[in-house]
Amino acid sequence: MITSHENDLIFLLGAGASVDAGLPTVDQLTKQLRTRLPELSDVNGIHRPEFGEVFNLIEAYDPLVGRNYERFFEWIKLLLDCQKEPFRKIIETKISAALIEAMAHLPFVIGGEISRLLDSIKSMPDYLTRLADFLPEKGRLKVFTINYDCCVEDACRIEGIDVTTGFDSVKRKWKPSLFQSKSKGVNLYKLHGSLRWNSMRDLRLSGDRFQYNLVPMELQLEQRSNIPGYIDVHPGGWLVLGPGNKIQSDDPFITLFYEFHRSLHGAKVCVVIGYSYQDPHINTVLDLGIDRGVSLVDANSGGPCGRYLASKRYYPIRLTAKNALMSGAIKSKIEELKQ
Numbered sequence: 001m002i003t004s005h006e007n008d009l010i011f012l013l014g015a016g017a018s019v020d021a022g023l024p025t026v027d028q029l030t031k032q033l034r035t036r037l038p039e040l041s042d043v044n045g046i047h048r049p050e051f052g053e054v055f056n057l058i059e060a061y062d063p064l065v066g067r068n069y070e071r072f073f074e075w076i077k078l079l080l081d082c083q084k085e086p087f088r089k090i091i092e093t094k095i096s097a098a099l100i101e102a103m104a105h106l107p108f109v110i111g112g113e114i115s116r117l118l119d120s121i122k123s124m125p126d127y128l129t130r131l132a133d134f135l136p137e138k139g140r141l142k143v144f145t146i147n148y149d150c151c152v153e154d155a156c157r158i159e160g161i162d163v164t165t166g167f168d169s170v171k172r173k174w175k176p177s178l179f180q181s182k183s184k185g186v187n188l189y190k191l192h193g194s195l196r197w198n199s200m201r202d203l204r205l206s207g208d209r210f211q212y213n214l215v216p217m218e219l220q221l222e223q224r225s226n227i228p229g230y231i232d233v234h235p236g237g238w239l240v241l242g243p244g245n246k247i248q249s250d251d252p253f254i255t256l257f258y259e260f261h262r263s264l265h266g267a268k269v270c271v272v273i274g275y276s277y278q279d280p281h282i283n284t285v286l287d288l289g290i291d292r293g294v295s296l297v298d299a300n301s302g303g304p305c306g307r308y309l310a311s312k313r314y315y316p317i318r319l320t321a322k323n324a325l326m327s328g329a330i331k332s333k334i335e336e337l338k339q
Contacts (some may be wrong), residue, residue: 009134009334012260012282013145013152013321016274017299020322021125022150023118026276030069032117033110040113042105050102051109057099069110073241076106111239113157115195118149121219128155130325131186132332134271135161139182144189144260148239148280150196152188163188166252167197167218174216174252179259189256191282196220197238200231216252257281264289269337271330272298273321290314297333299324 015026024032026297038052058075059065065072082091083100095103128151135141143152156163162185168175179187190197199214216238219227227233240253264270264285275298277283290296295313301323304316315337317329324330 003266005267007142007263007266008142009136010263010267010270011131011134011141011143012270012272012275012286013143013147014273014275015147016276017128017145017321018123018125018147018149018151019274020127020320021123021149023122023149023151024121026069027067029065029114029117030072030287033069033113034066036113036117040109043108043165048102048105050099052108054103054106057095069114070241073107073110076103076132080104092264110122111241114241115148115239119195123154124151125151125155126158127159127322127325128152129159131155131326132159132161132333133325135184135186138184140179140185140260142187142189142263144191144263146192146254146275146282148195149189151196152186156186156188156290165190165194165218167216172217172219176252176255189259190244191240191253191256191260193239193253194218195239197240198233200227200233203232220249250318261285261288264294265292267294269297269334271334272296273299273324275328276300276302277307283307285335295337297330297337299330 015023019025034052034055039050040048040051042048042331054076055065055072058079059073062071064076072276073206079093079095079100080103082088082093086200093100131141131143131152153163153165162181162183164178164185165177165179165188166174166176168178179189196218197216198219201214217233219233219276262284265288267289270286270289272286275282286296290308290311290313291311295315296311297315297317298308299317299319299321301318301320303318304314308314314334317324317333319327319329
């Protein structure tokens, strides 16, 4: 039986949860990125039309690259690794030295461009205010998301819902103890980062006290102008992009992923909205949850997930995020599970 205890219900949001707010799908974002690549500059500020050539070359061998920028990342890593010892001794690539040199800049350039593309979109996330329907009687609703956008926190503020992403609202720095608040509201765990997380370095530290690790700060666009001059802020989002394993060993990511694992272990229901099941580390945690008895309510307009169709604890809802929330379909399914 599902109760109203704050640990009984959690949410997991994928890219499809933000599409109704005006955010692009991965396919759409990849096409926008492809158009922009020939116009971008490298880490030294030099215009590099070769970036577009690299994309076209790889897509000619793997058409899926044109629909998923993370697959492009995977190819870049593979091809760059092939240039290193000892791999280069036995692996030959048919790529010019000029394109290889340009390729080395792409992992540092693409993240910033993805941030700019997403930041340029005026979203309309009002339907996400319906998360208020699921607030526990006491405590916090835990919402985990793999999205970089800020639709959930913006929707919560529209509705007057107290929301934290684990960053202090005054100092703007990472403070995970904020998730332990007992006041009614939403804990938002951004597993893969956020457009509003900016990396910063204290320029006063030098010599033996040089700050090697960049520190994340959560800043609205208008707040960046109020940062002291001795703080070097790198805009563009603190994002976990491909390729490969997205489990990060540093904070805030390691804490956020641990909390996802811990929360799903203790939950009775996990509502999944708009997730395509393409991240192995997320899938592993979901698999463990179902094995221990968690019910999975999956709202996805693309249809049910084949990996869970045989489970009696899997409940697909073939609706978009907006329709699933606004129609009450998700709420009705959870009420049904209480019986």
